Amino acid sequence: MIETSLKNSILSITLNRPEKYNSFTEPMALELQEALKDAGRDEVRCVVLRANGKAFCAGQDLPEVVERAEKEPDYELADTVQTTYNPIIRAIRSLEKPVVCAVQGTAAGAGANIAFACDIVIASDQAEFVQAFSKIGLIPDSGGTFFLPRLAGLARSNAMYLLDEKLSARKAVDWGLIYKAVDSEELDDEVRDIAQKLASMPTKGFGLYKRAVNRSFDHTLEQQLNLEADLQSEAGKTDDYKEGVAAFLEKRKPEYKGR
Template identity: 50%
Template sequence: MTYQTILLDHSGHVARITLNRPERLNSFTRQMHGELSDALHQAADARVIVLTGAGRGFCAGQDLNDRAVAPGEAVDLGETVEESWNPLVRRLATIPQPVIARVNGVAAGAGANIALACDLVVAARSAKFIQSFSALGLIPDSGGSWHLPRLVGQARALGLALTGEPLSAEQAAAWGLIWKCVDDDALDAETDKLAQKLASLPPLGLAAIKNLVRTSSQRTLDQELDLQRDEMRRLGFTADYREGVAAFLEKRSPTFTGR
């Protein structure tokens, strides 16, 4: 597929996907959803995926012009959510690779919630997260009403969703909404450093960590302990575990193959 609304770049074990509609703050159209879905498929052989936006914003959510609906006309928003946003959130949650959101500017509406659906969020200090739904009489979709209370608690989730007030990246990090806030001029270096670190680690172990943490709320403590036992048994028989132990004992850098 030839992309018109995103950019895809492979460098080593890292795939970088850039939402590329800067003139519209990288707001999503149906075409962008299709291209991003294809890019995530093309990045299946990468060990780490970085998702970011071109220009001065990360993503402003849904491009309202894409629906081509005249003011005052009714539109089935549930269809857009079911066809485009829900599959994307599910994809980000279930692909085995760690996904890093590099938030370079405003992340609003579904754009904010797509960032929060990623595994790690690194944001520039000038970035802002805005739950802009209430001003339109809507709810935080794209996983927002699920992620927000789990990340920051009910009181703060309600405050963000009901008021739509912008939340600075610094405050988002202090609240535990995102992994890290960095100075604007350090965003590229910090994101690249994190991506390279993850890419150097055993991919099977990272995939297992992602799966266990993301699904732990579905299990009781006893079920979790049993699953931990099973995963430790499985991972203990991998070549990567043997390589990690050998490298530690031999005082050398390990080379992991994902086997």
């Protein structure tokens, strides 16, 4: 259900349940969690999350939770949220390497919110984003109530959830939810070029940047300024920083090693 491959320091993680629009079962989610954990290896300098088939991800496989509720009297939806989706979002945000998401088709529910949690999202102009929770009486999970208001603003976040409207990739760019929308035939090339660029850049600095951004959500300005100073000191001790400065002074292209 999850395929992985490592090439040129880029770990590709592919959702591979196309016959079910890549909707998540618990085993599939656990496989994705393991793949994201594996991305912590030194050999990996960039992660690409993508999917096979027409849809990127339709969110939760509803028959699974219905069947589980019938079999387990004490089962609650919180059990699925805590074991399936929350670890995925935490892994994406805590991974101190860039995570690029390639959305080739519909991203619905948790599928949309997993995409929004990634660092850079590139979508085909055929892709659509929809929250899909309100029509079955649920709230957005997988960080939806966290990322949507921060990325798109409260008014747009409210409308996207309450009205359950599909959002085109182009409009998702306009709303600040994703980075770029490209023609469908250009998606793979665009994602490859961005991933290759990221994998050749100063990985440790990217990781410290993500750490700073994550903390900014609950920091005061004073706290964030102090954190920036601390992390800048840490960045200044990396081999990548030394190489970047040396390359600048020697007027040559830097060769970063991600250390």
